[in-house]
Amino acid sequence: MDRSQGRTGGIASGASTEAPTFTGNRALQIEEPLIFEMGQPGRTGVDLPEAPKVKDRLNGLRRAGEIGLPGLSEPQVVQHYTRLSQKNYAIDMGVYPLGSCTMKHNPRINEKVARLAGIGDLHPLQPQSTVQGALELIDRLAHWLKTLTGMPAVAMSPAAGAHGEMCGMMAIAAALEAKGERAQRKTVLAPESAHGTNPATAAALGFTVKPIPANEKGRVDLAALKAALGPDVAAIMLTNPNTCGLFESEIVEISKAVHDAGAYFYCDGANFNAIVGKVRPGDLGVDCMHINLHKTFSTPHGGGGPGAGPVVLSAALAPYAPYPWIVKDGETWRVAEDGAAVDGTPLGRLKAFHGQMGMFTRALAYIMSHGADGLKQVAEDAVLSANYVMAALKDTMTPAFDGPCMHEALFDDSFLKDTGVSTLDFAKAMIDEGYHPMTMYFPLVVHGAMLIEPTESQAKEDLDQFIAALKSLAARAKSGTAVEAFKAAPLYSPRRRLDETLAARKPVLRWRPSNNFKEAAE
Amino acid sequence: MRYLPLTDADRRDMLGVIGVKSVDELFRDVPLSARLGAKVAGLPDHLGELEVERAFQAYAAKNVSPSVAPFFIGAGAYRHHVPATVDYMIQRGEFLTSYTPYQPEITQGTLQYLFEFQTQVTLLTGMEVANASMYDGSTGTSEAVLMANRVTRRSKALLSGGLHPQYRRIIETTGHWQGFKAVSGKPDADGLEDLIAAVDKETSCVVVQNPSFFGHVRDFGKLAEACHAAGALLIVVVTEVVSLGLLKPPGEMGADIVVCEGQSIGNGLGFGGPYVGLFATKEKYMRQMPGRLVGETVDADGKRGFVLTLSTREQHIRREKATSNICTNAGLCALAFTVHLTLLGEAGFRRLSELNHGKASQLADKVAALPGVKLLNEGFFNEFTVSLPKAAAPVVEALAAKRILGGVPVSRLLPGDKSVENLLLLAATETATDGGMDALVAGLKEML
Amino acid sequence: MADVKYTEEHEWISIEGDVGTIGISAYAQEQLGDVVFVDVPQAGRKVAKGESVAVVESVKAASDIYAPASGEVVEANAALADTPGEVNTDPTGKGWFFKMKLADKSELDGLMDQAAYEAFVKGLG
Structure with a gap:
């Protein structure tokens, strides 16, 4: 097996000096080739019966030539992906303080119930009489989401948070269209600290995004907002708690001003974990809000998906909810699909079938496990843990704002000033201490931002060790003697810092049979 | 609560370090009018793992699982064996x-x-x-x-x-x-x-x-x-x-x-x-x-x-x-x-593909032999359309009552279009069995 | 000797006759970091002053390049497709982006000369 394939590159300064092993492996860290470098003709990981002998009915379109897929046996496949798995950090391994991502414990009962026969194996287009339990399940989750948010309606189909944003903003566009105001109201206001999906979504729908400034307390500047509101404004997109981890204390005034100006209030619900069971967004004047089931309700992040992004809607926007949704006729559940006679004027359809059912099942299991009492405790523990981390580190690192935070603690990089160590270096050094770094350089409004979200899932002992590790790193950085070590970090991870410039200048996005990576790297 | 590691003693210690008396002080930025005094009303309290599992088994029991019924539904989602x-x-x-x-x-x-x-x-x-x-x-x-x-x-x-x-x-x-x-x-x-x-x-x-x-x-x-x-x-x-x-x-x-x-x-x-x-x-x-x-x-x-x-x-x-x-x-x-694709490899993937085509081909012949049924496809892979002598939706419902999941009536996806009323989409993958196909054909025969 | 002027968006334009060559300043490339891609306009494209005509990308940032004057693009620096790093190593030479035929040279009157630009950059701290 040729394991020498792949890009060659110069050995950078700060290369590790440890003695090489014969295999290149380092104990549990096994160097692993690509499957395409492992395959042998004649090997397979499945045993399938022979196909029935029938007349070919492919309309003359039979595929000619090899596809090029490698052949591996089952044990090789198991070893390959197990070895790859060991190169990942994960919630199951420890503190994963990635701000705004809510990396909380993912219970395994949720996985089990999502796979039950009669749930995990249902076809979305089975006759509705054969999926009554599935439709009831979706409606039950919808009931929880509506009750927890204090909102009258929910669109279940969006596949993720950004998709939910699109759904919510389309509902706003639909409401404006119904009032004959869509051509006139072309501006969407969003704070500079907004997540990138907010402006991306608004722009895709033809809105012009106008930033609204923050005040010195990290909240929306109400006076500036009022000045920006006018007959041209369609909506405000606001995250609450905001991306600085702070609750918008003037939220009620904000929503009133927005509504008085004839605009709508889109709330980005990415940070719902801070207030679930404690505060209902419906009581704050929100018109629509997406809920990331993969954050607040613990459906696994899975290395970047799948997610689910149901959108709760106010009475003003409910008539525009997209197909499909679940209705109950007497004792029978039914799904309203395209063309069904319904109240309202649905804005259309955003996704095939009925939404991310697998995520619905997991989220509902999580919600039922916690109940109304447990969810309230989740928010309280998440906020308590974040404030504990902030209080314990306030003299070592530099909190960006005064006062209590919500579920995440934001620091700036002024404690690193003149040390030669950057936020990035500090974060990479955390890897060697066995932690996933916090969110860095987001939100953009804070210099060298470090956003720590411990979630409710960590024991106090683990938080204490995490705090002690950050204190130790900060002390090293400030000592002025370890700049080179910080720049070289991480040393002990499966890979050290990767050359992102090379990757972007000469993109190699797939394996090819020849060793053309070497050419590409020249 | 099994998912929450903090004890009451931990919480007291942490509040002390923060310098507040209660966790509600940390929520002081929330406007008074929006603060809930107690938990959200109208929702049940937490459940143990056994109760949760039972609740989902009850949902599952109200559905017809494809693993216990002859199954021929496709239309954009296909039932295959996953190792x-x-x-x-x-x-x-x-x-x-x-x-x-x-x-x-x-x-x-x-x-x-x-x-x-x-x-x-x-x-x-x-x-x-x-x-x-x-x-x-x-x-x-x-x-x-x-x-x-x-x-x-x-x-x-x-x-x-x-x-x-x-x-x-x-x-x-x-x-x-x-x-x-x-x-x-x-x-x-x-x-x-x-x-x-x-x-x-x-x-x-x-x-x-x-x-x-x-x-x-x-x-x-x-x-x-x-x-x-x-x-x-x-x-x-x-x-x-x-x-x-x-x-x-x-x-x-x-x-x-x-x-x-x-x-x-x-x-x-x-x-x-x-x-x-x-x-x-x-x-x-x-x-x-x-x-x-x-x-x-x-x-x-x-x-x-x-x-x-x-x-x-x-x-x-x-x-x-x-x-x-x-x-x-x-x-x-x-x-x-x-x-899955790595397990299949070149040989396995091609065989899986052949198997699907072969099963669908067998099913197409059996269904098209029924009186009044017409196969609309010259070429197809593992799914095809047949025209029935009557509306397809009630036929599919009647099959479901016999616990046969017999395809998708095209009218479900194109409601209101009279031209597709009699059309039925049928798919057969490697999971289709001879017994299942016979059950479908017998069911259809009875209905038409 | 060509006449070189600068915009507040850190673009330079070198004028010879009625043709201007446009690129980004040494200060701008420093701020961007390693340039990995430049999206240059096609020859023949008519552009208005202030219109976004090119995009320069580093690993972590992307910046629009605006036409400093109206006119027609006559040539783009095709070599940048293979060697975007020249924007870093030689920003005012081999790292040029495109040449355009200027419709009205007086549109350039408000731009800074070398000395004024250097003072401007100094002022940015």
Whole structure:
């Protein structure tokens, strides 16, 4: 097996000096080739019966030539992906303080119930009489989401948070269209600290995004907002708690001003974990809000998906909810699909079938496990843990704002000033201490931002060790003697810092049979 | 509460360090009018694991599981056997509970399998580059149209009448709100549609599906030429990715963008999601692609490694100028796809494909032999359309009452269209048995 | 000797006759970091003053390049497709982006000369 394939590159300064092993492996860290470098003709990981002998009915379109897929046996496949798995950090391994991502414990009962026969194996287009339990399940989750948010309606189909944003903003566009105001109201206001999906979504729908400034307390500047509101404004997109981890204390005034100006209030619900069971967004004047089931309700992040992004809607926007949704006729559940006679004027359809059912099942299991009492405790523990981390580190690192935070603690990089160590270096050094770094350089409004979200899932002992590790790193950085070590970090991870410039200048996005990576790297 | 590690003593200590008396003091920025004194009313309290499991078993018991009924439903989602290894692998915590690989030093596992995934997608589709997945085939198709609009700087999409009706509705919805025109062909039940004459200088793309929603298998080489002559792109959609083991790939037909629903490989039916969208294109359009991309590079020791790359296209950097607002994708479903396809390999994948075609062929012959039933397909893969002597929807309901899941009446997806009222879509995969087929045929015979 | 002027967006334009060559300043490339891709306009494209005509990308950032004057693009620097790093190593030489035929040279009157630009950059701290 040729394991020498792949890009060659110069050995950078700060290369590790440890003695090489014969295999290149380092104990549990096994160097692993690509499957395409492992395959042998004649090997397979499945045993399938022979196909029935029938007349070919492919309309003359039979595929000619090899596809090029490698052949591996089952044990090789198991070893390959197990070895790859060991190169990942994960919630199951420890503190994963990635701000705004809510990396909380993912219970395994949720996985089990999502796979039950009669749930995990249902076809979305089975006759509705054969999926009554599935439709009831979706409606039950919808009931929880509506009750927890204090909102009258929910669109279940969006596949993720950004998709939910699109759904919510389309509902706003639909409401404006119904009032004959869509051509006139072309501006969407969003704070500079907004997540990138907010402006991306608004722009895709033809809105012009106008930033609204923050005040010195990290909240929306109400006076500036009022000045920006006018007959041209369609909506405000606001995250609450905001991306600085702070609750918008003037939220009620904000929503009133927005509504008085004839605009709508889109709330980005990415940070719902801070207030679930404690505060209902419906009581704050929100018109629509997406809920990331993969954050607040613990459906696994899975290395970047799948997610689910149901959108709760106010009475003003409910008539525009997209197909499909679940209705109950007497004792029978039914799904309203395209063309069904319904109240309202649905804005259309955003996704095939009925939404991310697998995520619905997991989220509902999580919600039922916690109940109304447990969810309230989740928010309280998440906020308590974040404030504990902030209080314990306030003299070592530099909190960006005064006062209590919500579920995440934001620091700036002024404690690193003149040390030669950057936020990035500090974060990479955390890897060697066995932690996933916090969110860095987001939100953009804070210099060298470090956003720590411990979630409710960590024991106090683990938080204490995490705090002690950050204190130790900060002390090293400030000592002025370890700049080179910080720049070289991480040393002990499966890979050290990767050359992102090379990757972007000469993109190699797939394996090819020849060793053309070497050419590409020249 | 089993998921919450903090004890009351811990909480008291932590409040002390913070310097507040109660946790409610930490919520002081919440306006008084919005603070709930107690837990949210009208919802039950927490349950133990046993009670939760029982509740879901009760939901499951009210459904008819495809594993205990003769099953012939397709229409964009297909029932295949998924090896136990796949489900084990995606439940490893290191994959399941990891985030988007923004820190490549400690997420090489995710990054490498996504690189393998991207390569597999290019091989299956016959295209040059692929991204690290979309939410699913349906949303991916809509993103493909947006991409074609960017590439051509035009804003009119032609949609084939063979495109899945829900995919079509999604593009129409996107077009209405994002400002482009979507022109749809009439439902193409007999597979004879010719779109070449409709392609003009305003057309940004033509969207076709192969095999089509009605199961027809066609070559789009001529259509691709017509598109390119007019400066438009050809988008080919594949909702049954297993067909690519047997059929000429869209890349060889001249497709510019290929979108597949990848559910069939590695991912269960799951009542409609989560699935995984495959998205591939030509190298020259690489920077116009939506979604995440994994690229190869080296680390500080000169060792091969993988990173997310070309991320300046994405929303977190480009914000309102991003190619798409997509952020989360279908990482774990992509892993399921990759592990299953790796187990299959070249030989296994081709055999699986043959097996599907063979089973469907047998079923088509049996069903078409029934009096008054007509097979509409010349060519097909594992799904075909038959015309019944009466409306199909009540027949399917009657079969369901006998616990036979006998296909999809086309009218469910095209309600109100009288021309499709008698049409029934039937699919057979490797999971179909002779006994199941006989039960379906006997059931149909009784009904007609 | 060509006349070189600068915009507040850190673009330079070198004028010879009625043709201007446009690129980004040494200060701008420093701020961006390693340039990985430049999206240059096609020859023949007519552009208006202030219109976004090119995009320069580093690993972590993307910046629009605006036309400093109206006119028609006559040539783009095709070499940048393979060697985007020249924007870093030689920003005012081999790292040029595109040349355009200027419709009205008086549109350039408000731009800064070398000395004024250097003072401007100094003022940015």
